[in-house]
Amino acid sequence: MSYKDRAEVFPKGLRLKSVTKNDNGVYTCEVTSKDSxxxxxxxxxxxxxxxxxxxSIPVAQVPTSVTNGGVAVLSCIEKDGSPPATFSWFKDKVLLPSNPKDSPTFQNSSYTFNPTTGVLKFEPVTKGDSGEYYCEAKNSEGSQTSGVVRMNAEDVNVGGIVAAVIVSLLILALIAFAVWFAYSRGYCNKKTNKKVIYSQPSETRSDRNFQQTSSFLV
Known part of the structure; x- marks a missing residue:
């Protein structure tokens, strides 16, 4: 950010006007003089x-559907606070402890949480992790909470996977049958024989240019 019309230097200091978080940083004062x-x-x-x-109001990035036994990563995004905010997560309006084993409510969950980055990671996911989640960003100047997002932990759809495999195998079988049928009928072996007819142009003689090629003696 430009310091034009905002910075005022006086004999023993510096005055900044209309400061923002972009003015954060380390400032150095240098003094020179001469002794006697x-x-x-x-x-x-x-x-x-x-x-x-x-x-500012943080944004909770929560997957709406996850698979039991898989991994789920939840993120709390807030970049306007100064000093930088620290984060907390809530499930069904209950604060998640930093260590799930410290609470009887969450002792069956397996997650790690970083209050500095706001990342909450479940590994592995269990059905008990389903619920409504929101996060809070807080610093010395105040706090804000995000909107609520529901996450559902679901079992793997084994039936759907089996059906997809069967359909794929049927398609491959149909393709193989079509190729075999084409070869058995000779559709793929026929060669087209093109006949080339050469016609020698006939020489036309006009009556006017006709010359007798035999002579008679009388």
Whole structure:
């Protein structure tokens, strides 16, 4: 962000106007002077600026359908807070502990959670993990919660997989039969014999240009 018309330097400091989180960072002040002997003296000081901004409403990215025994990754997205927000997850309005084994409510779940990134990972997924999820982003300036998204843990559709395999095998069998039938009928072996007829053009003689090729003696 440009500092034009926003930065004001005075003898002992710097004043910034209309600050945003983009102004966050480390600022360095340098001082030079000379002592009585004329030796150049140099000094430096650093300070960190953090512009405080409350979090915006986070976005909960939750898969709506997952398979039992598989992996499910839930993400909480919020990038406006300053300092950066930390995250929490709720299932059916109950706060998920950082370790599921610490709570009788979630002791049958297997998940890991990173409060800094907001990523909640179930591995493996169980039917008990089905429910309504939402997340919270929080920093020193406030907190916001996301919308609610339902996740359903379902068994593998074995019947559908078997049916798909059978249909695929039937299609392959039909293709093989069609190829065999074509060869057995000779459709794939016939060669087209093209007859080339050469016609020599006849030489036409006109009466006017006709010359007698025999002579008679009388």
């Amino acid at each position: 002997s004329g030796t150049l003296l140099y000094g430096q000081a650093k300070t960190t600026l953090t512009v405080l901004v409350p979090p």
